[in-house]
Amino acid sequence: MSAINSDIFQHHMSENVCFGCGMHNSEGLQIKSRWEGELSVCDWVPLEKYHGWSNLLNGGIMATLIDCHSMCTAMADACKREGRPLDSFPEYRYATGTLNIKYLKPTSTLHPIRLEAKVVEAKGRKTRLTCDLISQNEITATAEVFAILVFDESKKEPQNPFKN
C-alpha cells in the first residue's frame, strides 16, 4: 500500500481487495481517483500484460478501469453531497448496476491513461455517471454507468445490491 494521501478516494476504502481499485490487492490495477473540481479523475499507467493487441490496451481492462473509477466516484460523491470527508462515518460502497461503453479509437499501452468521470444524477441508492477514457489527449472510450449503493456502514442489515 502506498503512502496515505487524503485526496485519494481509495485510501479511504478500508479492506478493499478489489482487482480494479483495491489498495489491498497487490496483483490488481490499484487505480487512484481524486476530485479535480467537479470532475473525478484517475491517472493510470498501463502494463504490457494488459494488452489486447500488441501495444493496444485490452477492452476489458478499459472496462475495469471505467467501472472501478465510477464506483469510487459514486462513493466520494455521496460523501460530498452529505458535506462530510471521505474518512467519516458511515462508510459507503457502490456496485455496478449497468455499464455501457462505446469504444471510439484504439488505446495505446505505451502512454498513460486518464479517466474523467462526472456524476449526472444521484437519487436514492442509484448514481448515474458518465466516464471518458483518455489517451494522448483523445477520448478513446466513453461510458454511461449506473452505480448502486450496496453497503452502508450505518445499516445493520446486509443489503441486496441488486434490489431497488
Added chain:
Amino acid sequence: MSAINSDIFQHHMSENVCFGCGMHNSEGLQIKSRWEGELSVCDWVPLEKYHGWSNLLNGGIMATLIDCHSMCTAMADACKREGRPLDSFPEYRYATGTLNIKYLKPTSTLHPIRLEAKVVEAKGRKTRLTCDLISQNEITATAEVFAILVFDESKKEPQNPFKN
C-alpha cells in the same frame, strides 16, 4: 499454451497476446470458447486475485470475459457463415464497438463461470451478439455487444477498426 484442440476458437488465433483471450499471454485469463449447437460457450474458473469483494468476482473481469468471448464468437461465426473451418484463410479478427452489460446478481469466485453467447445479427463488418454470464446455474450478468471486423488477412490495407 495448452494442447491444440481444434474445437477451441482461440487455438486458431495466431499470435494472440490478448489479456482476455490470448493463448500467448501467460498472465492473461486465457478463455477458451467453442460451439455448443447455436450457442458459443466458455467455461472458466476464477482466480482469487480477480475478486471485487471477498469471494465475489470483479465486474471489470466479468466485462473482460464477456467482451473477449463475444469477439472470438463473432470471428468463429464469420467462418461458419462462410462455410469454412476456423484454421482456413483468411484469418479474421474483431474488436469491440459497444459493450452494454447489466449486472443482475453477485458472482462467486468459488465456482466455475459459464459464458453463453449468441449471434443476433451479422451485417457487413458488424456483428451483434448477446452474452450471458452464468454462475451456479443463474445468469448473474447479461450483455449486448457489437463486434466490428478489424482485421481481414485477405486485405492488404490496414483497416480502421472504428470506421464503418
